[in-house]
Amino acid sequence: MSMRSPVHRPWTRMTTVALSSAAAIAMVAAVSLRSSSAAPAERGLTFSNASGVHRTIALTGAIDTGNPFFQELGTNGRTCFSCHRPAEAWSITPEELSARFAATDGLDPVFRTNDGSNCEGADVSTLAARRQAFSLLLAKGLIRIALEVPQNAEFEVDDVDDPYHCGSVFSSIAAYRRPLPTTNLRFISAVMWDGRQTTPLGSIHDDLLEQTRDAVTTHAAGAPPSASQLRDIVEFELGLFTAQVRGNGSGTLTEPIARGGPEALSHQSFCLGINDPLQMLPAKRGACLKGSSGLDPVVFTLFNRWLDADSPERTSIARGERVFNTRTFVIANVAGLNGGPQDPVQGPIASGTCTICHDTPNAGNHSVAMALNIGLADAAQRTPDLPLYTLRHKVTGEVTQTTDPGRAMVTGKWADVGKFKGPVLRGLAARAPYFHNGAAATLEEALDFYEKRFQLGLSPEERADLIAFLKSL
Numbered sequence: 001m002s003m004r005s006p007v008h009r010p011w012t013r014m015t016t017v018a019l020s021s022a023a024a025i026a027m028v029a030a031v032s033l034r035s036s037s038a039a040p041a042e043r044g045l046t047f048s049n050a051s052g053v054h055r056t057i058a059l060t061g062a063i064d065t066g067n068p069f070f071q072e073l074g075t076n077g078r079t080c081f082s083c084h085r086p087a088e089a090w091s092i093t094p095e096e097l098s099a100r101f102a103a104t105d106g107l108d109p110v111f112r113t114n115d116g117s118n119c120e121g122a123d124v125s126t127l128a129a130r131r132q133a134f135s136l137l138l139a140k141g142l143i144r145i146a147l148e149v150p151q152n153a154e155f156e157v158d159d160v161d162d163p164y165h166c167g168s169v170f171s172s173i174a175a176y177r178r179p180l181p182t183t184n185l186r187f188i189s190a191v192m193w194d195g196r197q198t199t200p201l202g203s204i205h206d207d208l209l210e211q212t213r214d215a216v217t218t219h220a221a222g223a224p225p226s227a228s229q230l231r232d233i234v235e236f237e238l239g240l241f242t243a244q245v246r247g248n249g250s251g252t253l254t255e256p257i258a259r260g261g262p263e264a265l266s267h268q269s270f271c272l273g274i275n276d277p278l279q280m281l282p283a284k285r286g287a288c289l290k291g292s293s294g295l296d297p298v299v300f301t302l303f304n305r306w307l308d309a310d311s312p313e314r315t316s317i318a319r320g321e322r323v324f325n326t327r328t329f330v331i332a333n334v335a336g337l338n339g340g341p342q343d344p345v346q347g348p349i350a351s352g353t354c355t356i357c358h359d360t361p362n363a364g365n366h367s368v369a370m371a372l373n374i375g376l377a378d379a380a381q382r383t384p385d386l387p388l389y390t391l392r393h394k395v396t397g398e399v400t401q402t403t404d405p406g407r408a409m410v411t412g413k414w415a416d417v418g419k420f421k422g423p424v425l426r427g428l429a430a431r432a433p434y435f436h437n438g439a440a441a442t443l444e445e446a447l448d449f450y451e452k453r454f455q456l457g458l459s460p461e462e463r464a465d466l467i468a469f470l471k472s473l
């Protein structure tokens with residue numbers, strides 16, 4: 001794999017930077033070799049994380065670091081690997097970004113002002129300036145996504161309270177979002193947090209081709225790659241499966257009676273609409289042949305046989321899985337689900353579960369493209385490091401405030417403000433922070449959010465079990 005770029009390098013530092021990414025890949029390969037020599041049955045890329053160990057396998061056997069995914073296809077030194085790293089479950093984390101910043105004085109290609117900095121074209125002339133310019137990337141692993149207000153939007157941007165004073169115009173907004181993992185993609189029903197790269201009818205495979213083209217032209221500031229490069233990248237991504245394989249207390253998560261880890265996941269069957277509580281049958285290619293017969297709330301069946309295991313860590317994980325599947329709470333006022341007359345469900349869902357929305361068997365994402373507003377972008381959740389947009393409905397004059405309009409920037413619909421997709425829940429331990437805007441630094445904080453939003457009323461034991469389970473995914 002060539003890490004050398006034919007284009008002129010603005011900084012001499014770039015050589016070191018390129019070498020360091022090459023070294024990172026070499027390390028990836030070395031880790032892979034080490035794990036396979038230690039345990040011949042194991043294949044793939046294995047990394048440790050705060051909760052244990054996670055692994056990625058490729059359907060094709062070896063993880064092909066010669067794939068264009070790891071190559072510079074643009075003009076700013078970036079590759080897909082700049083923001084999608086196997087050690088971080090194919091996302092990026094503040095810890096690793098801080099290490100990369102320190103190792104390169106903030107000159108690694110991830111630190112580019114086209115979308116890595118808080119403001120476009122920020123001052124990056126000194127180390128101190130760079131630390132400030134990339135503060136959201138460093139603190140929360142957030143990338144700035146510039147989005148135009150759609151032509152016929154029902155709303156306009158009335159005002160923005162921008163902590164960075166980027167001086168943006170009201171015809172567009174900056175959304176600061178977490179890179180979604182480029183693994184376990186075989187289960188996704190919508191591409192991107194707001195589903196903007198999902199077509200109504202085409203296959204997810206074809207949507208990913210378009211997504212890749214755009215990733216190169218935007219993040220990497222390049223010309224569109226060739227059809228064969230696009231195909232190679234998408235085949236590569238769709239062949240990857242990532243999951244936790246060891247827990248600090250529980251030991252292996254993949255032993256005979258447990259079914260954690262990427263191997264089992266790679267055998268998990270999926271079609272769009274599988275296990276959907278509303279029995280929706282998407283028109284998209286790749287949809288299930290017939291609608292599901294309603295929700296089987298038991299979405300995760302990885303650890304149920306550990307309920308009477310000898311180890312307390314294992315029984316805790318098994319109980320946590322049961323909490324996730326079947327512990328009920330009231331789900332009310334979720335726009336897209338039961339937020340108003342335009343939504344498919346009228347009124348509160350009295351016996352809601354986590355799996356009402358996280359319904360894909362053993363993957364945990366929403367099996368249909370149905371963006372939901374669970375309130376993360378609400379003004380009430382706003383942290384001082386995020387901008388707050390004031391949107392005004394053009395006809396009714398109604399006003400709302402949000403840190404990210406989400407799906408509304410795709411459809412232009414007022415009702416879609418603050419809606420995002422329910423993401424895949426595997427490999428969580430390796431890729432904090434969570435939610436589209438990195439609002440939850442830990443899984444504990446993610447549960448704090450849910451506790452407040454839905455008044456779960458979890459007992460301390462239920463909460464500890466649920467966290468142990470989420471860390472084992």
Ligand code: HEC
Nearest residue numbers: 079080082083143177178179180191192193212215216219
């Ligand atoms: C500068 C960082 C960055 C680079 C470089 C980058 N991505 Fe991403 N990627 C993101 C962010 C941020 C998102 C989420 C954006 C959103 O949803 O609005 C994302 C989302 C995705 C998704 C969507 C996954 C899902 O579940 O919907 C795929 C697939 C993807 N990227 C593939 C790629 C590929 C392929 C490349 C290289 C051609 C690439 N990315 C380069 C930051 C990056």
Ligand code: HEC
Nearest residue numbers: 334353354357372374376420421422423434435436446450
């Ligand atoms: C009403 C639908 C709904 C319910 C119920 C629900 N979720 Fe979610 N979940 C979502 C959506 C939508 C997102 C993405 C939200 C965002 O980032 O804006 C999400 C995101 C998450 C994430 C973050 C994943 C990531 O990659 O950042 C975790 C963890 C999670 N949910 C766990 C749970 C748990 C545990 C429960 C039960 C206590 C639960 N969810 C109940 C819809 C739901």
